[in-house]
Amino acid sequence: MYIILIHTITVTSTIPAMTLPRCLYSQQAGDRESEKTPEWQKTAKYDRKLFGRYGSSSGIDPAKLWPNHAQLKEMIAEEREWNPPLQVMLKNVEAKTKEANAKRLAREKLVAANMAKMPKMVADWRKEKREVKQKLKDEKARRERLLAEARERFGYAMDPRSPKFLEMVSEIEKEEKKKRKLMKRRLKEEQSHAPAAASSADSSS
Structure with a gap:
């Protein structure tokens, strides 16, 4: 001016x-x-x-x-x-270049880390997919088994949404829970008796 x-x-x-x-x-x-x-x-x-x-x-x-x-x-x-003076302009350019390089390196590092995780992520996804598929298969088999058991018990096909069917399912689940609990107790007793039997066999020899 x-x-x-x-x-x-x-x-x-x-x-x-x-x-x-x-x-x-x-x-x-x-x-x-x-x-x-x-x-x-x-x-x-x-x-x-x-x-x-x-x-x-x-x-x-x-x-x-x-x-x-x-x-x-x-x-x-x-x-x-x-x-601004040339020296100041050069310093500004240098600072902006360093900042851009730092951002680029950080982005490349993030991409490399994600690529390294990719095989595990794919494997986990496939495993989860198999587990979901197996769970749906098990649920379908269990439902068919319960319907067959209800038909055998009552002599006719039942609606799986009916209160009578749901009551039967509740009773079966209680029975299965008792069986699992009993089997767990027996397994624990067998494991506790095994060391005692082994020690008595060693002393007799």
């Missing part, structure tokens, strides 16, 4: 100024404080435009066109923000 300003003042100093239009004489005479003068004609931007076009004929002091210390500081900060 301040570079453009310097260029404008330099050019106008070497090119003959245009004649100031009659409608601008009032401003040159100091009538800028009048209420009739538009606000946009009272700005420094407008003064620069007039001086750039009409030069000294505009009656504007070129020294007033320069930015003050605060404006210059703001312009320099803006210039650094939008057009």
Whole structure:
């Protein structure tokens, strides 16, 4: 911005100024404080435009066109923000490159880990599928067995949703639970008797 300003003042100093239009004489005479003068004609931007076009004929002091210390500081900060030095730009590019490489490596590592797990995941999926299939098969066989037992017990085919059938199933499940409990107890007793029999056989020999 301040570079453009310097260029404008330099050019106008070497090119003959245009004649100031009659409608601008009032401003040159100091009538800028009048209420009739538009606000946009009272700005420094407008003064620069007039001086750039009409030069000294505009009656504007070129020294007033320069930015003050605060404006210059703001312009320099803006210039650094939008057009940083080459060293800063290179550091920014390097930082962004490192960040992109880190993300890429993390993504590749994740993909490799998932690929390594893939055989086990496939094996687990197949095992689960076999177990579900076997469970459905067992349920179907059990249902057919219960229906056959109900037909044999009552002499006719029963609706598996009927209360009588469900009551029979409940009784059978209780009986099977008792049998499993009894078999577990017998197995435990046989295991406890086995060491005693072995020790007595060793002592007799």
